[in-house]
Amino acid sequence: xxxxxxxxxxxxxxxxxxxxxxxxxxxxxxxxxxxxxxxxxxxxxxxxxxxxxxxxxxxxxxxxxxxxxxxxxxxxxxxxxxxxxxxxxxxxxxxxxxxxxxxxxxxxxxxxxxxxxxxxxxxxxxxxxxxxxxxxxxxxxxxxxxxxxxxxxxxxxxxxxxxxxxxxxxxxxxxxxxxxxxxxxxxxxxxxxxxxxxxxxxxxxxxxxxxxxxxxxxxxxxxxxxxxxxxxxxxxxxxxxxxxxxxxxxxxxxxxxxxxxxxxxxxxxxxxxxxxxxxxxxxxxxxxxxxxxxxxxxxxxxxxxxxxxxxxxxxxxxxxxxxxxxxxxxxxxxxxxxxxxxxxxxxxxxxxxxxxxxxxxxxxxxxxxxxxxxxxxxxxxxxxxxxxxxxxxxxxxxxxxxxxxxxxxxxxxxxxxxxxxxxxxxxxxxxxxxxxxxxxxxxxxxxxxxxxxxxxxxxxx
Amino acid sequence: xxxxxxxxxxxxxxxxxxxxxxxxxxxxxxxxxxxxxxxxxxxxxxxxxxxxxxxxxxxxxxxxxxxxxxxxxxxxxxxxxxxx
Numbered sequence: 001x002x003x004x005x006x007x008x009x010x011x012x013x014x015x016x017x018x019x020x021x022x023x024x025x026x027x028x029x030x031x032x033x034x035x036x037x038x039x040x041x042x043x044x045x046x047x048x049x050x051x052x053x054x055x056x057x058x059x060x061x062x063x064x065x066x067x068x069x070x071x072x073x074x075x076x077x078x079x080x081x082x083x084x085x086x087x088x089x090x091x092x093x094x095x096x097x098x099x100x101x102x103x104x105x106x107x108x109x110x111x112x113x114x115x116x117x118x119x120x121x122x123x124x125x126x127x128x129x130x131x132x133x134x135x136x137x138x139x140x141x142x143x144x145x146x147x148x149x150x151x152x153x154x155x156x157x158x159x160x161x162x163x164x165x166x167x168x169x170x171x172x173x174x175x176x177x178x179x180x181x182x183x184x185x186x187x188x189x190x191x192x193x194x195x196x197x198x199x200x201x202x203x204x205x206x207x208x209x210x211x212x213x214x215x216x217x218x219x220x221x222x223x224x225x226x227x228x229x230x231x232x233x234x235x236x237x238x239x240x241x242x243x244x245x246x247x248x249x250x251x252x253x254x255x256x257x258x259x260x261x262x263x264x265x266x267x268x269x270x271x272x273x274x275x276x277x278x279x280x281x282x283x284x285x286x287x288x289x290x291x292x293x294x295x296x297x298x299x300x301x302x303x304x305x306x307x308x309x310x311x312x313x314x315x316x317x318x319x320x321x322x323x324x325x326x327x328x329x330x331x332x333x334x335x336x337x338x339x340x341x342x343x344x345x346x347x348x349x350x351x352x353x354x355x356x357x358x359x360x361x362x363x364x365x366x367x368x369x370x371x372x373x374x375x376x377x378x379x380x381x382x383x384x385x386x387x388x389x390x391x392x393x394x395x396x397x398x399x400x401x402x403x404x405x406x407x408x409x410x411x412x413x414x415x416x417x418x419x420x421x422x423x424x425x426x427x428x429x430x431x432x433x434x435x436x437x438x439x440x441x442x443x444x445x446x447x448x449x450x451x452x453x454x455x456x457x458x459x460x461x
Numbered sequence: 462x463x464x465x466x467x468x469x470x471x472x473x474x475x476x477x478x479x480x481x482x483x484x485x486x487x488x489x490x491x492x493x494x495x496x497x498x499x500x501x502x503x504x505x506x507x508x509x510x511x512x513x514x515x516x517x518x519x520x521x522x523x524x525x526x527x528x529x530x531x532x533x534x535x536x537x538x539x540x541x542x543x544x545x
Contacts, residue, residue: 035496121508390540401529401536408522448536
């Protein structure tokens, strides 16, 4: 094709390309193959094929966040407080997640760059490295929780931690083996759809449809102490919006080769992901609520296989089996997406190749970080006596506390007209975005401060 | 990157296509190997220019950062205390 005539962006400082094409890399060639199919589908008005080709990062971010700790958190909410309040609250949180993830997708499609590199280059190294540090910390803790989730699921089938570690690491290596973003995305997308097992588990516990409908009125409000309520809010928010999702969706959108012409499809992708994640999350809540009349007994302690075993006694072995399989799936998919987000961030911040479309030789750090972070997390769950239950329960809270900085920087990027041009945030998006940041920040900070003051006995527990 | 939309998706932005009948042709002309010029690794490996942040913005960001670090330390302290 002819060389481009487009002028260079002032923010990029690129030299204009008039004579000849830029030097091609393996990554360019691989991305070009994917874009050719998108271009062809668009040219021949094949709408469904176009949608099929462009979905991926949004659904993966949303269903990836329906991970092991999140599903355990939803089920715990159901087991302790029933359906009221949480059935409408979960969709509300995913609506918040949609607002954030749509911004990431849009920034990735317009700038073709990941969140980490844009923050580092545009806002400064300090903020870039702080963001990467936050991400690495929360990702490590969350990855440990994902391996715990697989272990819980496998324990139901009398399989141990070694199998959980082997399964998680084998999946990471297998999905990385193709050297193509498209292959990685489709494999993980196929696995992520099994998040629907939680909906099946909800059906198997035969919920009271009338009670489900009544719970839409946000009542009854969860009882208990102020600190318990804050913990519930912080952990449930951490189950829907997290720093890794921001890094992942922006980087994956750029890696997929999305352009501003694909933004509408990116919105469909993100919206479908949010709807599916909300439905499946409510599925876990409903399944957990079946334990309410039993006071949630049997859900504590991983040695006894926790939730799946408790569900088996209350709702039959089918419900227990499906829930256990769901936990394995939720943990496995999240290991893949969270490892990927860490790898993207590492490559972006160091400034080396960071794409699934690059070969391991050309993107050694990207591949090493992807496998390395999973390896470290896997090693933790093999430590005898490691506080796995506490790690799993605190992973979401830590993510909520660290989230506001990532969100603020993301909103700043989305408002940067030098980067985004005509696709910069509208005023209405900013209003909603700022409200989301304020809500997340307040809940996380209130829980952190209240818990700390209780721990040091400055206020009564 | 900062340039305004060159062309729009004809399925989603029909009025723009009507206004500029040559838009699609021009878009095709601007593609190399089915990639837009700023999608190439050669282009994305060039750093973007540093934004100029006002003193007020920088101060607000630092305040937020310090606050978040303090709250994180509180959460981690509580977590360790619960373990004991």
